[in-house]
Every structure is written in C-alpha cells, then in structure tokens.
Amino acid sequence: MKISTMLAPALAAAGLFAQLPALAQDTASSSTLNAATAGTPPASADAVRDALAKKEGDADNATLLKETLTAVDKQYSLLRKGKVQVNYELGYTYIGQEKINTDLSSGTATLFSIENTNSHTITNTIMADYGVLNNLTANVTLPMISRYSDSAGFSGVSHTIGDVGLGVRWQPQEVKRDEVAYTITAGTRLATGTSPYKVDVQKGVATGSGVNSFNLGANMTRIVDPVALFGSFNAGYGLTAKHLNQQLYGATLRQVKPGASFGFGLGFAYALSYKITTSFSFQESIQARSTLTFDNNARAQTQTQSAGILSIGAGYRISPKTTVNVTVGAGLTAAAPNLSLTMSLPLSL
Secondary structure, three states: OOHHHHHHHHHHHHOOHHHHHHHHHHHHHHHHHHHHHHOOOOOOHHHHHHHHOOOOOOOOHHHHHHHHHHHHHOOOOOOOOOOEEEEEEEEEEEEEOOOOOOOHHHOEOOHHHOOOOEEEEEEEEEEEEEEEEOOEEEEEEEEEEEEEEEOOOOEEEEEEEOOOEEEEEEOOOOOOOOOOEEEEEEEEEOOOOOOOOOOOOOOOOOOOOOOOEEEEEEEEEEEEOOEEEEEEEEEEEEOOEOOOOEEEOOEEEEEEEOOOEEEEEEEEEEEOOOOEEEEEEEEEEEEOOOEEEEOOOOEEEOOOEEEEEEEEEEEEEEEOOEEEEEEEEEEOOOOOOOEEEEEEEEEEO
16 A cells, blocks of 8 residues: 555645645655565655645635625625526524514504514525526525414414515626625515514414515625625615504504615635635614504604624535535624524535
8 A cells, every 4th residue: 555645635634735845755755665665666746746736626715715605695606697506595593582662652663563573483495596697697585484483472383485585686897806896786575475564463473574675785705815805785675565454552553664774794704625614794784764654644663773693604515516504693783683593505507
C-alpha cells in the first residue's frame, strides 16, 4: 500500500495547504523507503498535489457563497434562461406572547386584538423559479400551514394553504468580479390563507394576512472570497380588506386598511470549506398603523410595529445540485416571533 495514498486524504481533511511543499518532500521520502522494502515506486510531489487538488464536481467558495445567499433570502442568484429550480422549505415558528386591548373607546387597538399570537406554526413551502431571461427570474411560492394554538379562546390545530406569492427578480447590469451586484425584486402576495379578519377566534386561528399586498425591493451583494457581504431593503403596500363581518368585543368589524411597511436587512456569509458554509444576518420590518372600521362608523388604529430578527445559518453541500441549509432565528422585538427554525432543500432541474 502506498504511504502517499494514505497521507493525501488526511492532509486534505486537516486543511494543511500551507505546509504542502514540506509534506510533499516527507511523503516522497517515505515512499522511497517503502519502495526499497516492498518494491513499490515512490510517489512524486506532483502526485500529492493532484490528490489534494479540488476534484471535478467540487464547489468553489464563490459557488457556495451564492448558494448560501440564495438560502438566506432567495433573491441573490438568478437562473440561466430556460432553467427551473424547485426549493422545498420546512419552517417552524413559535410565538409565546399575547397582547390584547379590549378597550375600543380609546380609539386604539393592537393587531394582537384580532389575531391569536400564542401559537406553534409549521410551514411546508414549495418554491419554483424559472429563468425567463439570463437576468430575469420569475417565481411562485406555495405554503401549506399547520398552526397549533393553546390560548384561552381556542385550543387546537388549523390546517390550510397560506398566502400564495408571485414575484420576479431582475439584475439591471452584468455581474462583475469584485463589484457590487444589484438585484431588483417585485412581487405580490395573494390573500389565499385564512384571514385574521374573518376567522372565528373560538374555532380556529388565521394562516394568512387577510389582504392582497405588493412589494418592491433591492438587494446588494459582494463576494470577497471566502466572505460575501449582502444587504437589502424593501417597501410594501396592502389593499383594503372590505365586506368583513367579524364580531370583535361587542362590535362588528367591516373594513381594515393596512399601513405601509418597510424593511431592511444585512449580513455576511462565509465559506468554511468546499462543502460547508455559514451565514449571519439581521432583518428589520416596520409596519405602519392600520385602520379598523366598525359597523357604527367607529374607527380604531393599530400601533406601529417593529419586528427584528437575528439569524444564524449553515449549509451543507450533499451533491453538486443539492445543498441543505438550516437557519435559526431569534426575535429581538416584541412583534417578532420568539423562535424560528427553517430547513431548505434546493433542487436544480
């Protein structure tokens, strides 16, 4: 058995690339000794370097960073024209807060007055991307939501489809090495889930936003191998939910006009090896006041809400086409989920 054959994988696993010349000499000397006793020809330094070199199918740091950025936001990499990519995402969210204001005479209320917020939510999401052009990608998002609530009003599980999303991503200019890459995003979210303004709080919980909404944003990323820096911002606007008939603390809710939203995020990703990456990110979302209109023309406004989440992620490359990404998020503000856990599995077709 060749000693060089046994040493090469061990050296690669230890990451001792800086010591390669000395190790190659040691390996050659050991092989020579082994040849004198067993008749095996010695291994050259070139053979050791070939054994340690990246093989066909291995990912480089830039590729891994792009995949990590895709897992973080799904908006940092575009597909080639005609290509299809399907992503499966499994998410868990825990919200352990319950804020209820039953005094409508004051003219103010919180969103928690009309939506249960003490829940465990499991979301199975299928996301499909299609490359319309090399710099334009269309996507559709289909979530299936199971939400368990153990509040005083309702204890049980609600299963239903969530809000379906449609969107596009566009890169206005060609991506160049060592330069910031920009991606413009636009999308709409359809109110296909169970509306918090229509659900009977004694029989179930909401699985959707209750309003059709639109959003526009931009993402920036720059790869400084083996680190990638990224940031994003977006703005959203929701249409008014009308023709409601929800009983809420002795009054009938007739209409909800949601406030505009604004969000931003920043972070970085790091390629630890050819197969493993990690990422750190912060996201902040600000929701302006919404206006609730009741049957007696009385109105109430929700408070402005701010949700900040700190996320840590890791990706493991199983094959050239498959990378498993896991992200753990912790809420930093009262309006954010206490805990979130997401596992995504992108499959290129």
